[in-house]
């Protein structure tokens with residue numbers, strides 16, 4: 317049996333959940349407690365100092381956010397010069413895989429939307445902006461959505477070695493216009509103003525909500541990368557919002573996909589939007 321030893325504790329590998337460049341996520345069994353965990357393994361051999369630091373930053377933030385419900389639990393970790401092991405709670409399925417399998421029932425949309433908003437609000441409250449939010453960053457754990465990562469360290473792809481990889485790593489479909497145009501101050505070329513930069517995550521959340529409602533992201537049909545980027549930034553390119561019989565819901569998704577950052581709502585605004593606040 318393949319086993320992993322972390323801080324002197326033995327875990328038996330059940331299966332590979334996902335693979336990244338230099339990282340893997342396993343579903344493991346903790347022998348003593350017979351509990352299931354997810355172990356994220358990062359090979360630091362061929363990782364430069366920058367990458368090592370990015371993983372350490374991700375761990376620091378993950379530990380700081382441990383008391384927040386919508387953030388994935390970290391139980392233990394081990395950092396050596398050659399590898400990093402993170403023992404985390406194991407979810408049932410990530411949102412990307414879930415949405416590929418089935419459409420969301422309309423009444424569940426509000427439930428998921430509220431949880432995604434509160435999860436992203438947690439990292440914003442810690443001064444973290446993800447800037448690369450997509451369904452694969454959200455995980456179902458006992459029926460509730462939790463944020464798996466904060467966009468600080470490298471991304472993980474789903475382990476579909478056999479099937480063609482529909483992984484969402486590196487997808488541009490959720491990227492905000494200001495991130496594409498580099499006017500969000502992330503390259504230090506402008507205001508590092510938190511209030512404005514948080515809005516990039518609101519755009520991405522809007523793309524996720526759009527995908528949940530309509531089964532595709534707003535610019536998915538534009539396959540040419542350059543054309544896609546231009547359309548995302550082009551104020552004259554109208555995104556269509558077909559009626560789905562819930563004007564409040566279409567109002568929410570429309571408001572997130574406003575290209576003018578100043579006119580785009582904040583997470584706080586979205587949590588007090590009638591769609592969210594007027595229903596139980």
Ligand SMILES: CN1CCC(Oc2ccc(-c3[nH]nc4cccc(OCC5CCCCC5)c34)cc2)CC1
Pocket residue numbers: 333334335341354356388404405406407408409410413452455464472473474475
């Ligand atoms: C395709 N198939 C995959 C297995 C399963 O989905 C998951 C199960 C557990 C998990 C997970 N739990 N704790 C986790 C802690 C960290 C990272 C995690 O995933 C990372 C990455 C895995 C690939 C998909 C994107 C997220 C973690 C995540 C997906 C069912 C669908």
